[in-house]
Amino acid sequence: MEPSKGFVDSKDGTRIAYTRYGTTCPAVVLVDGALAAQEFGPNKSLAEALSSRYTVYTYDRRGRGGSGDTLPREVEREFEDLDAVIALAVEPVMLYGISSGGGLVLDYLRSGRTARKVALYEVPLVVDDTRPPTPDDFVEQTNSILAQAKNGSAVKYFMRTGVDLPALMVAAFPLFPGWSHLKAVAPTLAYDLQYVGAFQHGRPLPADRWSGLTMPVTLIAGGKSPEWMRRGNSALAEVIPGATHRVLPGQTHLVKAAALAPVLVEFFG
Incomplete structure (x- = not known):
């Protein structure tokens, strides 16, 4: 069906x-x-x-x-x-x-x-030191970038700092087929960061x-x-x-x- x-x-x-x-x-x-x-x-x-x-x-x-x-x-x-x-x-x-x-x-x-x-x-x-924790102002920084309508920069900052993807991979994101989608929905990161942002600082x-x-x-x-x-x-x-x-x-x-x-x-x- x-x-x-x-x-x-x-x-x-x-x-x-x-x-x-x-x-x-x-x-x-x-x-x-x-x-x-x-x-x-x-x-x-x-x-x-x-x-x-x-x-x-x-x-x-x-x-x-x-x-x-x-x-x-x-x-x-x-x-x-x-x-x-x-x-x-x-x-x-x-x-x-x-x-x-x-x-x-x-x-x-x-x-x-x-x-x-x-x-x-x-x-x-x-929750520990397995990877670099996100900075304490990670959510604020992301929202600040979004407030400036820099959607592409917000996606890159999120992927590099939040997801911990390699810098070279993140730099190549604009070449990916889904880049236009990612930029278009970037403002919705404001929702997701409210759910997980407080628990990405390397603490229990x-x-x-x-x-x-x-x-x-x-x-x-x-x-x-x-x-x-x-x-x-x-x-x-x-x-x-x-x-x-x-x-x-x-x-x-x-x-x-x-x-x-x-x-x-x-x-x-």
Whole structure:
């Protein structure tokens, strides 16, 4: 069956573009990470891989793809967007978040919302000295660059300082086919940095921040991903009650749907 595309209105009236794959319950909602969208990121292929077992929803987070945006950029608006997508399922759903999209899911649940089960892939947390920590003013510096409408510079600063990609790779970003997309959605970094920016300074995670989560949670990382990312996910599993943690051999932050889908099916049931 072909995916079904549509729009749903968030609480503040912002139109959110979504796609539904499959018609088999239960429902799973996939949440993209920084700069990604339905047509620019890994969740489309993952949704296709899961669609024979679940009804899967992907959506363009506000300010990306087919979705609108409304100022100011407050995280509660993104929570309301996710509320609107989840309401399409008319039942408790399972959530999957990748990268800073996992940070969105964690804060969404901290706000008092709930889900049946939650799977997170490589939430980007820097908890030790495995890599250089982001500077304490990283979020402020990124927002300052964005305020000057220097979208390309903001993407480069985020990729070099936040993601810790090699300088030569970041310098070559304007040559990549997706550069125009990255520049267009750069202002949405203001959302993502609110979810993870405070936890990238090389310090241990707060022990009680996610202690109220009661649903089953699993943390997944790639065996070929940077050590700092694997350590961050392991540390996150230690501060979420009952959370499990596993590493997918051979996978990186750009995880392959063929490797991830069976793990999610095993966890979601």
